[in-house]
Amino acid sequence: xxxxxIIGGGPAGLSAARELKAQGAENVTIVERESNAGGIPRHSDxxxxxxxxxxxxxxxxxYARTLVERAQSSGVVIRTGAMVTGWSGPMSAEITSxxxxxxxxxxxxxxxxxxxxxxxxxxxxxxDRPNGVMTTGQLQNLVHLKHQAVGTRAVVVGAExxxxxxxxxxREVGCAxxxxxxxxxxxxxxxxxxxxxxxxxxxxIARRTRVVRVIGxxxxxxxxxxxxxxxxRRIVECDTVIFTGDWIPDxxxxxxxxLEMDPGSRGPIVDTALRTSREGIxxxxxxxxPVDTADVASLDGVxxxxxxxxxxxxxxxxxxxxxxxxxxxxxxxxxxxVRTGDVAPARDRVLLWSSEYRALPxxxxxxxxxxxxxxxxxxxxxxGRVFRLPWSMLESARGTEDIRISLG
Amino acid sequence: MTYDIAxxxxxxxxxxxxxxLAGFDLRIVLIEARGDVGDATxxxxxxxxxxxxxxxxxxxxxxxxARGYELLSKYAKAxxxxxxxxxxxxxxWDADQLAILPKLQEKAAKNGYAKCEIxxxxxxxxxxxxxxxxxxxxxxxxxxxxxxxxTTPLAYATEAKSRxxxxxxxxxxESIEVGPDVTxxxxxxxxxxxxxxxxxxxxxxxxIDRMLGYDRFTIVPRxxxxxxxxxxxRPMANTIVLPVPTEKGKGVLISPxxxxxxxxxxxxxxxxxxTDTSTSAEGFAFLLEKGAALMPTLIDEEVTASYxxxxxxxxxxxxxxxIDAKQRYLLxxxxxxxxxxxxxxxxxxxxxxxxxxxxxxxxxxxxPKPPRMPNIGEAFPRPYxxxxxIESDPEYGQIVCFCERVSRxxxxxxxxxxxxxxxxxxxxxxxxxxxxxxxxxxCGAEIDEMMRAGGDHDE
Numbered sequence: 001x002x003x004x005x006i007i008g009g010g011p012a013g014l015s016a017a018r019e020l021k022a023q024g025a026e027n028v029t030i031v032e033r034e035s036n037a038g039g040i041p042r043h044s045d046x047x048x049x050x051x052x053x054x055x056x057x058x059x060x061x062x063y064a065r066t067l068v069e070r071a072q073s074s075g076v077v078i079r080t081g082a083m084v085t086g087w088s089g090p091m092s093a094e095i096t097s098x099x100x101x102x103x104x105x106x107x108x109x110x111x112x113x114x115x116x117x118x119x120x121x122x123x124x125x126x127x128d129r130p131n132g133v134m135t136t137g138q139l140q141n142l143v144h145l146k147h148q149a150v151g152t153r154a155v156v157v158g159a160e161x162x163x164x165x166x167x168x169x170x171r172e173v174g175c176a177x178x179x180x181x182x183x184x185x186x187x188x189x190x191x192x193x194x195x196x197x198x199x200x201x202x203x204x205i206a207r208r209t210r211v212v213r214v215i216g217x218x219x220x221x222x223x224x225x226x227x228x229x230x231x232x233r234r235i236v237e238c239d240t241v242i243f244t245g246d247w248i249p250d251x252x253x254x255x256x257x258x259l260e261m262d263p264g265s266r267g268p269i270v271d272t273a274l275r276t277s278r279e280g281i282x283x284x285x286x287x288x289x290p291v292d293t294a295d296v297a298s299l300d301g302v303x304x305x306x307x308x309x310x311x312x313x314x315x316x317x318x319x320x321x322x323x324x325x326x327x328x329x330x331x332x333x334x335x336x337x338v339r340t341g342d343v344a345p346a347r348d349r350v351l352l353w354s355s356e357y358r359a360l361p362x363x364x365x366x367x368x369x370x371x372x373x374x375x376x377x378x379x380x381x382x383x384g385r386v387f388r389l390p391w392s393m394l395e396s397a398r399g400t401e402d403i404r405i406s407l408g
Numbered sequence: 409m410t411y412d413i414a415x416x417x418x419x420x421x422x423x424x425x426x427x428x429l430a431g432f433d434l435r436i437v438l439i440e441a442r443g444d445v446g447d448a449t450x451x452x453x454x455x456x457x458x459x460x461x462x463x464x465x466x467x468x469x470x471x472x473x474a475r476g477y478e479l480l481s482k483y484a485k486a487x488x489x490x491x492x493x494x495x496x497x498x499x500x501w502d503a504d505q506l507a508i509l510p511k512l513q514e515k516a517a518k519n520g521y522a523k524c525e526i527x528x529x530x531x532x533x534x535x536x537x538x539x540x541x542x543x544x545x546x547x548x549x550x551x552x553x554x555x556x557x558x559t560t561p562l563a564y565a566t567e568a569k570s571r572x573x574x575x576x577x578x579x580x581x582e583s584i585e586v587g588p589d590v591t592x593x594x595x596x597x598x599x600x601x602x603x604x605x606x607x608x609x610x611x612x613x614x615x616i617d618r619m620l621g622y623d624r625f626t627i628v629p630r631x632x633x634x635x636x637x638x639x640x641x642r643p644m645a646n647t648i649v650l651p652v653p654t655e656k657g658k659g660v661l662i663s664p665x666x667x668x669x670x671x672x673x674x675x676x677x678x679x680x681x682x683t684d685t686s687t688s689a690e691g692f693a694f695l696l697e698k699g700a701a702l703m704p705t706l707i708d709e710e711v712t713a714s715y716x717x718x719x720x721x722x723x724x725x726x727x728x729x730x731i732d733a734k735q736r737y738l739l740x741x742x743x744x745x746x747x748x749x750x751x752x753x754x755x756x757x758x759x760x761x762x763x764x765x766x767x768x769x770x771x772x773x774x775x776p777k778p779p780r781m782p783n784i785g786e787a788f789p790r791p792y793x794x795x796x797x798i799e800s801d802p803e804y805g806q807i808v809c810f811c812e813r814v815s816r817x818x819x820x821x822x823x824x825x826x827x828x829x830x831x832x833x834x835x836x837x838x839x840x841x842x843x844x845x846x847x848x849x850x851c852g853a854e855i856d857e858m859m860r861a862g863g864d865h866d867e
Contacts, residue, residue: 138848141854
C-alpha cells in the first residue's frame with residue numbers, strides 16, 4: 001500500500017491530497033504545523049477566493065473551510081499541530097507533534113509549504129525596533145483569529161493585492177491607513193482593485209517611495225520615507241506599520257533536503273509536471289511561485305497529484321530537459337525546467353515575476369538561437385503580481401538548450 | 409527594612425554579583441531601571457566567551473576575563489547555559505595585519521593563553537572555505553567559544569532569587585544620600601536604605617558614581633550594529649572569524665550564534681544618547697561593504713534580524729573597579745563587552761574587596777541547588793527533539809514558533825519562571841520565540857495571546 005506525505009495543509013496541499021484520493025491513492029496524510037489546516041486564506045477575511053478551482057467566489061475563511069472539508073470527506077488524513085522539522089534521510093521526514101517525535105518514510109512527498117512576507121528586518125530597514133511593526137500575515141492573524149485591535153494610524157508598505165487586503169483589515173479594527181508606499185511608478189495591484197480601492201478607502205499612495213527608517217522607542221511613532229527620484233525625505237506619523245508583499249517561499253525544508261533550488265524565487269526547481277530534482281518529491285503552490293492566488297496554488301496541487309500518481313504507476317519522467325531562464329526585469333520563472341515530450345504545466349501557464357511595469361509587453365521566447373515565439377500580450381507585466389504566459393509560447397522547445405524568456 | 413547591600417543594575421554584572429554575595433548571610437536588593445534583567449547592554453553584544461587572549465596584559469580586564477572564562481564555563485555546564493566551543497580565527501588581509509600576528513601570539517601568552525597558533529592562508533581557507541579572496545594568514549584561538557548572552561544573566565538572577573535576593577524592577581535611582589551607618593537611595597519607587605551600595609549600572613555607571621561625589625569617568629555609549637543572517641547560512645561560519653586589531657580599529661567579525669545563525673558586526677560609533685539603540689543606514693552600508701569582502705556568499709542571504717547594542721565605554725582602557733570603605737561603596741564601571749565573560753570573576757572579586765573592607769561574610773549553609781536553565785541553544789537537543797520529554801509532557805511537542813521551533817511548553821515555563829518576562833522581547837530572550845526568519849508572520853498573534861494570558865495569571 002502506497003503512503004503519500006503532503007507537507008503543508010494550505011490550498012495546494014489540500015487540493016493535492018483530495019486529487020490523490022480521487023485518483024485512487026490509498027494512504028494520504030497531510031502534515032500541517034498550524035492548529036488548523038487551510039493556510040493563509042484562513043485569516044484573509046475578504047472575498048475573491050475560489051474562482052478558478054471551485055468555480056465560485058468565497059471569503060478566505062470559507063474557502064479554507066471548504067478545501068479542508070473536501071479533503072477530509074475524500075479520506076485524507078489531516079494531522080494538524082504536527083511539524084516536519086527536518087530530514088533524517090532523503091525521503092524520511094522528522095515530525096514533532098504532541099504525540100511525540102517520529103520519522104515517516106513515505107513512498108512519495110508533495111512539498112506545499114507556501115510562502116511568507118519578508119518582515120522588516122529581512123528588508124534591511126534601519127531605525128528603532130518598536131512595537132507595532134508587522135507583516136500582513138501577523139496583522140490578519142491578530143485581527144481575524146485573535147480578535148485584537150491594532151493602532152489608529154497605519155502606514156502600509158507595498159501597494160499590491162495583499163496590501164489592500166491589509167488596508168481592509170486595518171479598517172475593520174478602526175485603524176486608518178494614512179499612507180501606502182510603493183517603490184514603483186505604477187500601482188502593482190490589479191487596476192480593478194486599485195482604482196475603486198483608492199476611491200472607497202481614500203488611501204494616499206506614495207509612489208517610487210521607500211521606507212528608510214522606523215521611528216519610536218516603545219511604540220512606533222512614525223516612518224521616514226524617501227521619494228526615490230528626488231531623494232526628498234519626510235516623516236509620516238503613525239502608530240502601526242504593516243510590511244506587505246515581498247514574498248519569499250518557506251523554502252527551508254526543500255533546501256535542507258538537498259533539492260536543486262531556484263536562486264530567483266528561492267523555491268525548488270520543478271519541471272512542468274511539478275517534479276523536483278529528487279525522484280518521488282513533488283512541489284506545488286506558492287513555494288514555487290511566491291505568490292500567485294490561492295486558487296492557482298490549489299490547481300497546482302491537483303496537477304502535482306496527477307503527476308505523482310503517474311510516477312507511482314511507473315511512468316518515468318522524460319529524460320531530456322532544458323532550463324527555463326527569464327531575463328531582467330523578470331526575477332523568476334516557474335516551472336524552471338521543460339522536459340521534451342512532458343505534460344503541459346498547470347493551467348497551461350508559465351508564471352513569471354517582474355520588477356518593472358510594461359503595459360503591452362512584447363514577449364520573446366528563444367531556445368539557443370532558435371526563436372520559439374514572439375507575441376505582444378494584452379495584459380501588463382506588473383511588479384507585485386504574477387505574470388502568466390501561455391504555455392503555447394514554449395511548447396515547441398526541444399532538447400537541453402536553455403529556454404530564454406525576455407521582454408522585446 | 410535596611411538592606412546590607414543594594415546593587416544598582418540588573419545586567420550580567422549586577423546579576424553575577426548578586427548571585428555571588430547571596431551565598432552569604434546578607435540582605436540584598438537588586439535595583440533595575442528597566443523591567444527585566446539583562447535588558448540593556450547585556451542583551452545586545454557579540455555573545456563570545458572570551459579566553460582573554462587579546463586583553464592588555466596585566467590589566468584588571470585581563471585577569472577578570474581569564475578567571476571569568478574558567479568560572480562561567482563551569483557554571484554554564486552546571487546550569488545548562490548554552491555554550492558552544494567553536495574556536496576563533498583571526499584573519500590577516502594585508503601585510504601589516506600579517507606582521508602583527510606573532511605579536512598577538514606573544515600577547516596571548518602574556519595573558520596566560522598559550523594555545524594560539526599562526527596558520528597560513530591554505531589553512532585559513534580550509535577552516536572557513538566561504539571567506540572572500542585575499543586572506544594571507546591567520547591566528548587560531550582554539551578555546552574562544554560562543555555563549556547565550558540572554559540565559560547567562562537570567563541564570564544568575566534565577567539563582568540569586570532562589571537565594572533570597574529581592575529584585576526591584578522599573579526602579580530608577582534619582583539621588584543618593586550617604587549617612588554614617590546607612591545609605592539612602594531615593595528612587596522612582598521610594599526610598600531604599602542599605603549598608604553598602606554596589607554600582608553595576610552599566611551605561612548609567614558614571615551618573616551613579618557622581619551621585620556619590622566622584623568625578624572620575626564618563627560613559628560614552630559606543631554603538632555597535634549587527635546583522636543576523638538566516639540559519640541556512642550557518643555552515644558558512646563554523647568558527648568565529650575575527651579581524652586583526654590595528655590602529656585603524658577593530659573591524660568587524662563574523663560569528664556563528666548559539667541559536668544557529670551567523671552574525672556580522674559590530675560597527676563602532678560613539679553616540680551621545682545612552683538610550684539610542686536604533687540601527688542606521690550608514691551602519692548597514694558599512695556592514696554590507698565589510699561583509700561583502702569578508703564573506704561574499706553571506707551577503708546575498710536572507711537577514712533575519714538587525715540590532716544595535718551600546719557598549720559602556722569610558723576614557724579609561726581598563727575596567728574601573730574601586731572600593732570606598734568609608735562610603736561603603738563599590739564601583740564596577742566601564743565594563744565593556746568582555747563583561748559577559750568576566751561577570752562571575754567580577755562577582756568573586758567584589759566579594760573579596762568587600763571582605764577586605766570589613767563586610768562580615770558568613771557563608772550560608774542552606775543554599776538551594778543552582779537552577780537548570782532551559783536549553784535555547786542549538787548545540788544540545790531542544791525540547792521539540794526530545795521524545796521522552798514530549799511523552800511526559802505533550803506541550804513540548806506543540807511547536808508554536810515554527811522558525812525557531814519553540815514549543816508551547818517552553819513558553820508556558822518561561823511565563824511561570826522565577827524571573828518571568830515582562831514583555832514579548834523578554835519572552836524572546838527566554839525562549840527564542842519570534843526571533844526567527846518570519847518575525848511573527850505565522851506565530852506573532854498566537855504568542856502575543858499566550859503572553860497576555862500568562863500575564864493574567866500573575867495578577
